[in-house]
Amino acid sequence: MTKVSMKVNGKAVSRDVPDNTLLVDFLREQLRLTGTHVGCDTTQCGACVVHVNGKSIKSCTQLAVSLAGAEVTTIEGIANGADLHPMQVAFNDHHGLQCGFCTPGMIMTGIDMVNRYQAQGRELTEEAIRFELEGNICRCTGYHNIVKAIDAAAQQMSGMAKAAE
Amino acid sequence: MYQTKYHKAASFDDAVAALGAAEDGKYLAGGQTLLATMKQRLAAPTDLVDLRGIDGMVGISVDGDSVTIGAATTHAEVASNAALRAVIPVLCDLAVLIGDPAVRHMGTIGGSLANNDPAADYPAAVLGLNGTVITNQREIPADEYFEGLFTTALDEGEIIKAVRFPKPRRAAYQKFPNPASRFALVGVLVADTGDGPRVAVTGAGSDGVFRAEALEEALAGGFSAASLEGASVDSDGLMGDIHATPEYRAHLIGVLARRGVAAAG
Ligand SMILES: Cc1cc2nc3c(=O)[nH]c(=O)nc-3n(C[C@H](O)[C@H](O)[C@H](O)COP(=O)(O)OP(=O)(O)OC[C@H]3O[C@@H](n4cnc5c(N)ncnc54)[C@H](O)[C@@H]3O)c2cc1C
Ligand code: FES
Ligand code: FES
Numbered sequence: 001m002t003k004v005s006m007k008v009n010g011k012a013v014s015r016d017v018p019d020n021t022l023l024v025d026f027l028r029e030q031l032r033l034t035g036t037h038v039g040c041d042t043t044q045c046g047a048c049v050v051h052v053n054g055k056s057i058k059s060c061t062q063l064a065v066s067l068a069g070a071e072v073t074t075i076e077g078i079a080n081g082a083d084l085h086p087m088q089v090a091f092n093d094h095h096g097l098q099c100g101f102c103t104p105g106m107i108m109t110g111i112d113m114v115n116r117y118q119a120q121g122r123e124l125t126e127e128a129i130r131f132e133l134e135g136n137i138c139r140c141t142g143y144h145n146i147v148k149a150i151d152a153a154a155q156q157m158s159g160m161a162k163a164a165e
Numbered sequence: 166m167y168q169t170k171y172h173k174a175a176s177f178d179d180a181v182a183a184l185g186a187a188e189d190g191k192y193l194a195g196g197q198t199l200l201a202t203m204k205q206r207l208a209a210p211t212d213l214v215d216l217r218g219i220d221g222m223v224g225i226s227v228d229g230d231s232v233t234i235g236a237a238t239t240h241a242e243v244a245s246n247a248a249l250r251a252v253i254p255v256l257c258d259l260a261v262l263i264g265d266p267a268v269r270h271m272g273t274i275g276g277s278l279a280n281n282d283p284a285a286d287y288p289a290a291v292l293g294l295n296g297t298v299i300t301n302q303r304e305i306p307a308d309e310y311f312e313g314l315f316t317t318a319l320d321e322g323e324i325i326k327a328v329r330f331p332k333p334r335r336a337a338y339q340k341f342p343n344p345a346s347r348f349a350l351v352g353v354l355v356a357d358t359g360d361g362p363r364v365a366v367t368g369a370g371s372d373g374v375f376r377a378e379a380l381e382e383a384l385a386g387g388f389s390a391a392s393l394e395g396a397s398v399d400s401d402g403l404m405g406d407i408h409a410t411p412e413y414r415a416h417l418i419g420v421l422a423r424r425g426v427a428a429a430g
Contacts, residue, residue, distance in 0.1 A: 002171065019171040019213075022200075043201045046267065055241070055270040061200045062271065065171045066193070066215055112266065120245065134347065135265025 006070045008033070009077030019065050023057075024048045026064035027074060035075040035104050039137070046136030049105040049112075050074045056112035058135070075104035078111065086156040087111050087149070096149035098140035109136050110150040114157050124154050166200075167209040173218050177301045177324060180214050184322050187212035192324065194237055194276035197268050216275070216324060225249050230332040232256070233299075236275025236325040240264070243274060255336040255354070255429075259290050262340050264347065275325040278310075281317050281373060283404070284348035288374035289338065293354030293365030296330045304329075313372045333358045335388070337429040339421040341368075343408055350409055351417040353377075355425035357388040364422055369403050369414040380422050390423045 004021075005014040008031060015030045027033045027050070038060055039047030048060040051073040078085040087110050090096065097103040113132040117124040124132075129147050138146060170187075174180035184190045190212035193199055202208040216222060222237035227248045234243060234256075243249065243260035250257045263269055263277075263286050277287040278298060291298065291307045298305040301324045310318050319325070336356035343350045349368030356363045362384035364377040383396035398418045403411035 018168065020166045020169050020203075022166070022204075041204055043197065043204075043268070046265070049267055056267045057270050058267045061196055061204070063171060063196070063200065063213075066173070066196075066217075109266065116266075132266055135267050 002065050004064050004068055006064075006067055006072055008072045009074060017064055019063065021064045022060055023050070023052075023062045023064050023067060023072070024059040027059060027072075033074050033076050037101055037104055039101060039105075044135070044137065045102070046105040046109060047102050049108040049136070051108060051112060054115075056109055073108075075107060078107070085111070086160070087114075087153040090149040090153035090156065091146075094145050094149040094152060096141065096146045102136060102138040102140075106133075106136050106138065106146055109133065110146075110153060113150070114154045117154075118158060118161060124151070126151060166203045167206065169203070169210055170212045171215065172212060173215045176219060177326070180216055180219065180324060181301070181322055183212065183214045187214070190214055192216050192279070194273040194279075195239065195271035197264070197272035198276060198280050198282070217273075222275075222326065227252050231329055232332070233327050233329045234274055235327050236278075237273045238275075240269035240272050240274070240277075241266070244269060252332050253294070253330055253336070255294070255333075255338050255356075256290060256330065259286050259338040259340075259354070262286060262338075262342075274328060278328065279317065279319060279325055281311060281315050282348070283314050283370065283373040284343070284346075284350075284352075284368045286338070286340065286349060286352055286367060289349075289352050289354040289365045289367040290330075291328060292374050292376060293338075293356050293363050294330050294333055294336060295356075295358060295360065295363060296328050298325055299327045299329060300325055308376075311374050316373075331358070335429040337425040339425045339428065341417050341421060343368075351414050351421060353418055353421040353425055355380075355384070355422055355429060357384075357429065361385055362388055366398075366418050369418060371402055371404050377418060377422065380419075384426070388426060388429075390427045393419065393423050393426060 001016045037047035039045035043061045050059045172183045188211045191210040193213040193215045217237045240260045240263045333356040338354045340352040352367040354365045364380040367374045398415045400411035400415040403414045405411045
């Protein structure tokens with residue numbers, strides 16, 4: 001057992017866990033943050049994507065002990081009270097989900113790509129969105145509405161970034 | 166995943182000592198290969214020694230016509246580094262094709278080279294650009310580093326610290342991804358270097374990454390796609406599996422090499 005302390009969705013947390021605990025199990029089993037899903041055994045599906053120190057990672061393929069002191073954001077941490085994040089609103093508006101299993105990972109990946117492209121001053125084209133979704137698998141939607149939702153959220157988020165300047 | 170004991174190494178000596186004291190230890194970097202393998206119970210190290218916290222393991226430095234990339238530098242950092250793009254853009258173009266964004270945020274160049282998967286991308290870069298693998302013990306030239314499938318010149322417990330690349334006159338990487346895994350079904354890096362043309366092929370060789378000498382000889386007559394007309398790669402020694410026969414891989418190597426030379430300009 002090792003004591004692991006990190007910040008999750010802005011709150012300091014600390015738990016004694018076996019060293020082989022994956023971040024996703026730390027989040028789901030220890031913190032009961034069950035919005036982050038596990039869809040595969042092979043690091044391929046992206047249902048488990050969260051942000052660690054501002055970057056998207058697959059939480060099923062990182063040890064919790066290696067993330068001592070990290071800042072982690074999960075799907076539970078992106079809304080502002082009752083106000084959903086623009087990416088969540090866009091998935092709703094554009095019917096970007098059916099069963100919803102892949103959705104938390106899609107949304108965390110979507111936010112990460114929009115942030116990165118904006119920071120680098122690059123245009124997030126439809127082709128770029130599809131390229132960036134390489135590591136997120138959806139069994140239901142056929143992806144078109146996910147791409148539309150991310151595109152709409154990107155417009156919204158860039159408007160917000162400009163307004164904040 | 167089986168039980169394991171995690172160590173965070175503070176220095177190279179610390180890492181070597183922790184590995185030496187372990188019953189069956191392994192170094193850990195991004196974990197995008199090792200943890201994935203441990204989840205499948207295909208590996209069960211008693212101890213993991215994390216190298217990412219060691220000073221000097223992360224970062225990209227440009228020194229005139231040579232670039233040094235720390236072993237724990239992630240694929241995402243290599244893909245987006247502006248100073249690197251100004252000197253050896255092919256490394257950025259190659260790194261952005263590895264896996265997906267989340268894998269690129271964690272996976273490292275050192276982990277990829279230590280692992281030496283026969284379908285990985287970085288081995289083609291190191292061999293094609295004539296890079297040097299710098300370890301805690303010595304410097305290993307590319308031509309001596311890759312020894313076979315998942316096998317390298319690294320000794321037990323040896324740590325990759327960094328990789329140094331000389332700037333080529335021009336170079337390009339062309340990847341034909343496996344439609345399911347997105348690893349290279351065939352990947353070809355062509356480079357026009359001060360010491361002549363180099364063509365490195367990943368994804369295709371039964372012994373892992375290799376130099377396509379027939380294509381290098383053809384390019385010695387002039388670094389252009391036209392020089393490659395009529396030159397071909399023998400399918401003997403190439404991998405065959407449900408995705409592609411050796412003959413198909415041999416054909417793809419020629420196609421990708423011509424595209425690469427054209428793209429390198
Ligand atoms: C979904 C998915 C898709 C992928 N697609 C691709 C792809 O298209 N192309 C590609 O090339 N790769 C691909 N990869 C593999 C990825 O690039 C890995 O990041 C990389 O192979 C290993 O790097 P790592 O830092 O994660 O190493 P780890 O998994 O931590 O370690 C790998 C091995 O290297 C050893 N090691 C690590 N660092 C060092 C060091 N500095 N010195 C000595 N030994 C060391 C470890 O002991 C271990 O044996 C993919 C992986 C996944 C999960
Ligand atoms: S559960 Fe993490 S990638 Fe599938
Ligand atoms: S909505 Fe069902 S898996 Fe994507």
